Amino acid sequence: MLRARRLICAGATAISLAGCLAGAVGPGTTTNVDLTAPGDVDVVRFVYLGSGGWIIERGEDQVLAAPLFSNPGLLTTGLLPIRSDTVLVDRYMSRYDVSAAKAILVGHAHYDHLMDVPRVILVHAPTARIVGTTTVKNTLGTWSGVGDRVDVVNDIAGDQHTVGEWLHYGEGVRVMGLRSKHAAHFNGYTLYRGTRDRPLTAEPRWATEWLEGRSHAYLVDFMNADGSVAFRVYYQDAVSPAPAGFAPEELIEQHPVDMAIFVPATFDQVDWHPEAFVENLRPKHVLLGHWENFFVPIEAPTKSVLLTDLGHFEARLARVHDGGWWRPDLWTEFRFPVW
Ligand SMILES: [Zn+2]
Numbered sequence: 164m165l166r167a168r169r170l171i172c173a174g175a176t177a178i179s180l181a182g183c184l185a186g187a188v189g190p191g192t193t194t195n196v197d198l199t200a201p202g203d204v205d206v207v208r209f210v211y212l213g214s215g216g217w218i219i220e221r222g223e224d225q226v227l228a229a230p231l232f233s234n235p236g237l238l239t240t241g242l243l244p245i246r247s248d249t250v251l252v253d254r255y256m257s258r259y260d261v262s263a264a265k266a267i268l269v270g271h272a273h274y275d276h277l278m279d280v281p282r283v284i285l286v287h288a289p290t291a292r293i294v295g296t297t298t299v300k301n302t303l304g305t306w307s308g309v310g311d312r313v314d315v316v317n318d319i320a321g322d323q324h325t326v327g328e329w330l331h332y333g334e335g336v337r338v339m340g341l342r343s344k345h346a347a348h349f350n351g352y353t354l355y356r357g358t359r360d361r362p363l364t365a366e367p368r369w370a371t372e373w374l375e376g377r378s379h380a381y382l383v384d385f386m387n388a389d390g391s392v393a394f395r396v397y398y399q400d401a402v403s404p405a406p407a408g409f410a411p412e413e414l415i416e417q418h419p420v421d422m423a424i425f426v427p428a429t430f431d432q433v434d435w436h437p438e439a440f441v442e443n444l445r446p447k448h449v450l451l452g453h454w455e456n457f458f459v460p461i462e463a464p465t466k467s468v469l470l471t472d473l474g475h476f477e478a479r480l481a482r483v484h485d486g487g488w489w490r491p492d493l494w495t496e497f498r499f500p501v502w
Contacts, residue, residue, distance in 0.1 A: 192489040195496040205501040207385060207394045209422070210259065211491040213461050215276050215400035215453045217424065218259055221385040221393070221501070224335040227267040227288065228398055228424070228452075231275045232256070235370075237458040244368040245274060252282040255461065258494070264288040265332035266314075268381050269295035270400035271345055272302050273355055274373035275457055281307040294330060294338055297358070298376020304363030316340030320379055323409035323443070334386065341380040343408035345401045346432040380408045382420075385501075393501045397423040397444050400453060402430050405439030412443070419445035422499065426453045427476040427490075437476070441483045449480065449488035450497070461493060 199206050210218040216230025232255045233248040267284060269276055277299060284291050285308060293299065293313045300313035314330050320340035321327025329337040347353045357374040367373055380399040387393045397420045399408055410420070423446035430436045437449075454473060473490070480488060489497070 192495055193492045195498075196489060197498045198487075199498050199500045203500045205393070207396075207422070207499050207501060209450060209497040209499075211450070211452060211493060211495045212255070213455065213493045214457045215270070215426075217398070217452060218261060218264075219383060219396055219398075222335070223263065224333065224385055225261065225264045226332070226336060226338070226383055227261060227264050227283070227291065228400065229267055229269045229276050229280050230256070230283065231457055232279055232461055234457050234459065234461050240274075240370045240458065245278070245370055246366065246368070247279045247282050249282045251461070252279050253286060256283055256287045261288045261291075264291040265336060266292050266294050266330075266338055268338070268383070268398055268400075269293055269299050270343070270380060270398070271378040272296065272298045272359070272373055272376045273345075274367075274370050276400055277302060277373060278367075281309050284309055284312065292330075292332065294340070294381065296376040296379065297360070298374055301359040301362045302367065302373060302376075306364055306366045310362060316379055317377060321382075321411045321414075323406045323412060326411045326413055329384075334388070337384045337386060339382045339384075341382065341408055341410055343378045343380045343399065343401070343403040345375055345378040346404060346429050346436075348429060349432070351432070378403065378408075380410075382410055382414070384418075392418045394421045394499075395419070396421065397440075397446065399424065399426055399440075402426050402428065402433055402436050404433040405435055405443070408440070409443045415443065415445060419447065421447045421502065422450060423448075424450045424452050425480075427451050427473055428453055428471050430471065430476050437480050438483045441480070446484070446486060447502070448486045448499070449484055451477075451488070451490040454490055455493075 207221045212230040214231040217228040219226045232251045235245040303310040319328035320342045322342045327339045331337045358376050383396040384392045385394040
């Protein structure tokens with residue numbers, strides 16, 4: 164039934180609940196989506212910040228996924244030094260109150276997931292912890308002033324068959340790293356590979372210095388007072404070859420994922436993305452992030468991500484996923500009830 168509605172809605176540039184019925188979905192969502200009913204007080208909110216960036220919050224519990232606002236151009240990134248544009252970071256991060264954010268998720272240490280993080284947490288999210296790897300911590304090193312704010316997940320992450328260790332951020336939210344991998348960017352070739360084993364004392368100058376390190380996906384659980392899971396989020400910031408990036412089956416058995424955030428960019432470099440992840444996570448709903456060309460200014464008219472056939476990805480997702488799914492434009496907001 165939902166699939167039929169989706170066909171009706173597909174192709175629309177703006178999807179509204181009124182027009183497409185509650186739960187109906189379509190690609191290219193430009194308007195905010197609110198699946199809550201009047202009177203719903205227990206609500207989870209998502210805001211798309213572009214690239215891998217999200218605000219995910221339930222009440223007082225707010226988690227960020229690392230945004231990229233600087234967006235150096237393709238030629239610049241390939242040929243010249245790059246650095247965070249703090250004016251842009253301040254301009255765009257100031258749109259939202261993230262001052263009480265508890266954690267910021269970094270799946271790997273490429274520049275598009277880490278370069279703007281120091282400014283975000285120094286100025287905008289002053290008490291947030293960074294969740295990432297040893298390479299994330301060492302890349303931030305001593306020069307950034309935030310290297311000691313990284314909670315390292317290398318040795319505590321879970322996988323399909325192993326429940327990892329939860330990182331608790333207050334009573335209401337917990338995060339688990341999931342061992343993942345970074346798909347190739349093109350033709351089997353992955354840029355900026357390697358780990359960083361010593362803290363950097365100077366800011367990286369070149370894109371090639373933002374080494375990937377290990378890659379992780381994350382489970383984020385918003386918790387009820389009785390210790391049960393109220394709402395479970397899966398977040399990935401790079402395509403991964405399944406079963407790398409899977410959540411522990413034991414946990415999904417207890418509580419399937421309520422919202423999975425998938426990356427379509429470069430999905431065709433691996434097999435069975437997104438199908439394998441839909442099977443593993445059993446997500447109620449799906450959001451697509453990191454899908455657009457991030458070599459242009461963030462507010463430029465949105466263009467599809469380089470080298471990826473988004474339509475193909477979305478057709479494959481729609482074949483295996485019966486719930487709602489959205490590919491949001493920049494700043495799109497979503498509100499979901501805690502079911
Ligand atoms: Zn990457």
